[in-house]
Amino acid sequence: MKDWRYWLAENKNTLVAIALFLFMFIIYASNHPAGFTANVVQTSANKATLLAFVAMAQAIVIITAGIDLSVGMILTLANCLASWIVVGTMGETLLGIAGVLLAGALCGALNGLIVIFGRLQPIVTTIATGAMFYGVALLLRPFPGGSVNETLADAMTGKLFGIFPASFAALIAVILVVWVPYSRSAIGRAAYAAGSAEQAAYMSGMPVRLAKFTAYVLSGLLSAIGGLYLTFFSYTGEAAYASGSTYTLFSIAAVVLGGVSLMGGRGSAIGAVFGALAFRTIGDLLFVFDFDPLWQPLFQGVVLLLAVSISAVGLLRVRNKLEWFP
Amino acid sequence: MTSGTTPVHKSRGLPAMRGVEPAVLIAFGCILLLLVVGAMYSRNFLSATYLLQQLKVASFLGVIATGTMMVILLGQIDLSVPWVVTAGAMMACAAASFGPVGAVLAVPVGILCGALIGLVNGFATAYLRIPSMIVTLATNAVTQGLMVVYTGGFSPQDSATPAMRWLATGELIPRVPNGVVVWVVVAVAAVFLLNRTTFGRSIYAIGNRERAAYLSGINTRRIVMLTFVLAGGLSAFGGVLLAGYASKAAQSMGDAYLLPAIAAVVLGGTHVLGGRGSYLGTVAGVVLITLLQSILSVMQIEEAGRQLIFGAVIVVMLLLYGRQKAL
Numbered sequence: 001m002k003d004w005r006y007w008l009a010e011n012k013n014t015l016v017a018i019a020l021f022l023f024m025f026i027i028y029a030s031n032h033p034a035g036f037t038a039n040v041v042q043t044s045a046n047k048a049t050l051l052a053f054v055a056m057a058q059a060i061v062i063i064t065a066g067i068d069l070s071v072g073m074i075l076t077l078a079n080c081l082a083s084w085i086v087v088g089t090m091g092e093t094l095l096g097i098a099g100v101l102l103a104g105a106l107c108g109a110l111n112g113l114i115v116i117f118g119r120l121q122p123i124v125t126t127i128a129t130g131a132m133f134y135g136v137a138l139l140l141r142p143f144p145g146g147s148v149n150e151t152l153a154d155a156m157t158g159k160l161f162g163i164f165p166a167s168f169a170a171l172i173a174v175i176l177v178v179w180v181p182y183s184r185s186a187i188g189r190a191a192y193a194a195g196s197a198e199q200a201a202y203m204s205g206m207p208v209r210l211a212k213f214t215a216y217v218l219s220g221l222l223s224a225i226g227g228l229y230l231t232f233f234s235y236t237g238e239a240a241y242a243s244g245s246t247y248t249l250f251s252i253a254a255v256v257l258g259g260v261s262l263m264g265g266r267g268s269a270i271g272a273v274f275g276a277l278a279f280r281t282i283g284d285l286l287f288v289f290d291f292d293p294l295w296q297p298l299f300q301g302v303v304l305l306l307a308v309s310i311s312a313v314g315l316l317r318v319r320n321k322l323e324w325f326p
Numbered sequence: 327m328t329s330g331t332t333p334v335h336k337s338r339g340l341p342a343m344r345g346v347e348p349a350v351l352i353a354f355g356c357i358l359l360l361l362v363v364g365a366m367y368s369r370n371f372l373s374a375t376y377l378l379q380q381l382k383v384a385s386f387l388g389v390i391a392t393g394t395m396m397v398i399l400l401g402q403i404d405l406s407v408p409w410v411v412t413a414g415a416m417m418a419c420a421a422a423s424f425g426p427v428g429a430v431l432a433v434p435v436g437i438l439c440g441a442l443i444g445l446v447n448g449f450a451t452a453y454l455r456i457p458s459m460i461v462t463l464a465t466n467a468v469t470q471g472l473m474v475v476y477t478g479g480f481s482p483q484d485s486a487t488p489a490m491r492w493l494a495t496g497e498l499i500p501r502v503p504n505g506v507v508v509w510v511v512v513a514v515a516a517v518f519l520l521n522r523t524t525f526g527r528s529i530y531a532i533g534n535r536e537r538a539a540y541l542s543g544i545n546t547r548r549i550v551m552l553t554f555v556l557a558g559g560l561s562a563f564g565g566v567l568l569a570g571y572a573s574k575a576a577q578s579m580g581d582a583y584l585l586p587a588i589a590a591v592v593l594g595g596t597h598v599l600g601g602r603g604s605y606l607g608t609v610a611g612v613v614l615i616t617l618l619q620s621i622l623s624v625m626q627i628e629e630a631g632r633q634l635i636f637g638a639v640i641v642v643m644l645l646l647y648g649r650q651k652a653l
Contacts, residue, residue, distance in 0.1 A: 298471025
């Protein structure tokens with residue numbers, strides 16, 4: 001096999017996710033009443049980036065065969081924290097941003113420590129820590145309120161050179177700064193290895209624990225970036241339980257649409273990003289075609305259910321019934 | 327571990343008791359500790375009225391946790407609890423608005439709706455082999471969508487039938503709320519099912535190793551599916567009781583039950599990966615969680631602090647005895 005064939009086999013799912021997104025977006029843009037303009041792109045980019053950050057967070061953990069059901073709550077916590085400290089002069093604002101990112105990474109580190117060194121199940125652990133993060137968010141913001149440095153917020157959600165959405169630029173920057181070096185490093189490869197066969201990776205002397213820990217920390221960090229962006233859009237902080245759990249749910253939907261294997265070891269955060277963009281576009285299609293907004297949650301749920309059912313196609317390839325049971 | 331000093335060991339021969347004593351003992355120990363702490367805080371804490379009131383509140387969680395436990399015993403998880411609870415409550419109340427026939431059918435309709443959602447969960451998990459965690463999240467979202475469309479996004483106007491209210495708050499036996507009686511009935515049925523029927527023993531077998539169970543001739547896929555149906559029905563029944571207690575259904579009334587139900591099961595010593603656990607442990611877990619919530623609210627700690635302490639307690643207790651084997 002030639003090199004490009006290996007590359008194609010490894011990135012097949014990501015490419016499918018990109019194609020799905022392009023398909024959805026063309027339908028969306030060509031039916032949008034305002035047509036395909038920079039403003040349409042900017043509005044959809046702003047809504048989608050938020051989910052894209054959380055989806056990356058989720059993908060990085062799922063690749064190690066774990067799951068992080070606290071991403072939405074870390075996002076909520078970061079939102080509430082940002083509405084306190086991302087204010088004032090440019091220097092104070094930057095310090096505030098650093099503080100929010102640090103808080104997110106600490107939340108992720110707590111998850112990682114409990115899962116790896118406490119040896120607890122990721123599902124139960126992250127549901128419980130999610131409750132704790134929500135508690136902290138509620139302590140910070142018992143009532144919705146607060147503010148954010150609006151100059152920065154407008155810059156981060158506006159347009160670069162009058163055309164390109166700034167939120168997309170931020171998303172691309174984060175992918176280049178966080179995901180690309182991570183996935184190419186020894187730790188990132190160990191994370192993939194731990195996801196596909198933990199025992200074998202351990203026996204081959206790979207830094208399995210460090211890789212899983214890094215994955216959880218990055219997940220917390222990326223969720224916090226999502227929370228920062230939520231603050232930039234909304235200008236306020238709010239400890240909303242429903243919105244937090246919705247983001248967790250959507251992050252899993254985006255990861256599934258993005259072709260990341262839920263068993264771990266396959267897929268990429270870039271696929272998850274396009275999964276998030278596609279999922280958001282699907283939600284927006286309803287508005288373009290003038291459906292009652294009441295139907296949106298049902299529609300998104302059905303899309304999620306269908307997306308996860310696609311993985312059942314693999315059953316057709318099973319020759320031995322014992323393979324049903326992992 | 328420790329040898330015959332507690333009543334638990336009288337039933338040592340029962341299969342469900344094997345290997346779970348430490349966790350169940352710790353859970354009961356924590357209940358005693360909470361009662362002592364509570365009694366120091368306020369004298370009313372040990373009064374029969376207060377304890378029965380707590381048992382009544384615990385009974386809703388108890389019914390829901392019964393289903394959660396069976397699913398966890400299989401080695402699966404049911405994250406659709408929040409909206410199945412809500413759907414059970416809303417559909418029962420909706421049926422109640424159809425005159426006398428509806429009033430009679432209210433409770434069965436609610437349970438049936440939950441069982442239907444459970445059927446989807448079970449079919450996708452058992453026959454399509456999709457991870458239960460993902461499927462149940464998806465059905466949770468679909469159910470939420472259905473309920474939002476049905477109610478128009480507001481709390482429905484229909485109210486609970488007298489029968490539902492009687493089930494939750496009436497007193498068949500003087501001073502003992504019917505909710506507690508219902509839980510006892512469910513508990514006895516669950517213990518019988520888990521320990522004395524092929525179905526129940528198959529659940530344990532599948533939780534230990536589904537391959538081995540399949541090769542021993544158990545129709546594992548059917549059992550997994552039926553267990554999810556049962557769990558869905560029980561969650562919805564919990565919702566029906568809750569609606570009877572509050573005399574109406576409300577949006578997101580089930581949100582407060584996902585973490586407590588899973589926590590109660592796991593704190594009661596049921597292994598998260600399935601195959602091991604006793605119903606007695608789940609009872610202990612349910613009572614423990616209810617008491618903890620009650621004490622936190624008696625001490626007038628705000629919602630934020632309650633969430634924080636609640637999550638922390640669960641993590642710490644799991645670290646004490648819920649750890650997996652080292653790699």
